[in-house]
Amino acid sequence: MKIRRRDFLKGIASGGVLAVIGKPDLALATERQYQPGALGILYDATLCVGCQSCMVACKKANNMPMERTRAPGVWDDPVDLSSSTLNIIKKYQHGEGQVKDSVDGYSFVKRHCMHCVEPSCVSACPVSALTKDKENGIVGYNKERCIGCRYCQIACPFNIPKFQWDDPTPEIVKCQLCSHLVEKGGISACCEACPTGASLFGPVESLINEAKRRQQMVPGKYYDFPISDLSGRTSPEFKSRMAAKYVPEIYGEYEVGGTQVLHMAGVPFNKLGFPDLPHESYASISDGIQYAIYKGMVYPIVVLGGLIYMVNKREGGDKEE
Numbered sequence: 001m002k003i004r005r006r007d008f009l010k011g012i013a014s015g016g017v018l019a020v021i022g023k024p025d026l027a028l029a030t031e032r033q034y035q036p037g038a039l040g041i042l043y044d045a046t047l048c049v050g051c052q053s054c055m056v057a058c059k060k061a062n063n064m065p066m067e068r069t070r071a072p073g074v075w076d077d078p079v080d081l082s083s084s085t086l087n088i089i090k091k092y093q094h095g096e097g098q099v100k101d102s103v104d105g106y107s108f109v110k111r112h113c114m115h116c117v118e119p120s121c122v123s124a125c126p127v128s129a130l131t132k133d134k135e136n137g138i139v140g141y142n143k144e145r146c147i148g149c150r151y152c153q154i155a156c157p158f159n160i161p162k163f164q165w166d167d168p169t170p171e172i173v174k175c176q177l178c179s180h181l182v183e184k185g186g187i188s189a190c191c192e193a194c195p196t197g198a199s200l201f202g203p204v205e206s207l208i209n210e211a212k213r214r215q216q217m218v219p220g221k222y223y224d225f226p227i228s229d230l231s232g233r234t235s236p237e238f239k240s241r242m243a244a245k246y247v248p249e250i251y252g253e254y255e256v257g258g259t260q261v262l263h264m265a266g267v268p269f270n271k272l273g274f275p276d277l278p279h280e281s282y283a284s285i286s287d288g289i290q291y292a293i294y295k296g297m298v299y300p301i302v303v304l305g306g307l308i309y310m311v312n313k314r315e316g317g318d319k320e321e
């Protein structure tokens with residue numbers, strides 16, 4: 001896979017800057033596998049009916065203001081995540097878009113923080129305002145530590161963190177998997193509100209098993225689908241639904257080292273706006289180099305040179321593939 005200029009800059013943001021400033025949370029960004037207690041969300045676009053209950057529940061649970069409509073008549077409005085919208089349901093449509101979950105028809109798609117296994121936002125933050133929880137892997141934010149440099153925005157491969165430009169004391173804003181509810185034994189508000197099970201909360205390993213079960217289903221046949229929660233924190237509930245035809249990929253299982261938010265769909269993910277990303281995380285590339293600095297006290301400029309060399313080498317390798 002070719003590393004683009006934008007990807008290169010993200011790699012630099014998640015590593016090069018830290019060579020100069022230092023990095024308090026180095027160990028946290030080097031985890032390579034799902035932690036045993038990792039929690040996440042499985043979003044299944046084929047179960048989504050576009051009701052946007054999850055968006056309303058998210059705003060309520062996180063005290064976020066409603067956004068004024070800027071494009072009347074357009075279905076997905078607001079059109080993207082913002083400093084007051086942590087979660088959005090968008091619509092993919094081709095032409096008249098008659099058939100759901102087909103590339104020539106339409107599909108819904110949900111966007112919010114992916115809670116990466118090796119989050120480059122954590123790696124890029126020079127003051128550990130963003131951290132990955134050691135128990136459940138949720139990537140959280142501490143506004144008291146934040147200095148507003150916005151390196152996390154540059155580093156994120158999914159373009160998730162937003163900045164409160166219109167606030168005199170601005171903060172970075174992103175989904176924190178409703179950690180304030182999770183730590184009290186609850187589940188993410190968007191999953192609790194979802195009437196169809198399209199947004200499903202639970203341990204990541206269980207979510208992956210559920211996703212693989214769905215990929216084995218025969219399209220057109222009926223199966224039971226769990227609603228809201230696979231963690232056992234709430235009473236299990238199931239609904240019978242006709243299985244759709246999925247693309248043979250669980251987005252997030254491998255991208256940038258894996259993410260705790262996973263996606264299934266009937267339409268290829270690049271059509272739904274998901275970036276085509278390497279399996280190796282930006283954080284792991286830059287951390288490898290940073291270890292060399294801390295170990296050998298090499299000058300930062302040498303590190304930057306090392307990053308450029310790695311990217312060039314990788315681009316060369318890609319061309320040969």
Ligand code: SF4
Nearest residue numbers: 113114116119121156
């Ligand atoms: S999606 Fe972006 S903001 Fe969320 S954890 Fe990954 S790098 Fe950080």
Ligand code: SF4
Nearest residue numbers: 125146147149150152
């Ligand atoms: S803006 Fe805040 S969270 Fe982002 S990198 Fe800077 S200090 Fe860290």
Ligand code: SF4
Nearest residue numbers: 058087175178188190
């Ligand atoms: S997990 Fe919580 S903060 Fe994140 S999108 Fe769902 S409701 Fe919003």
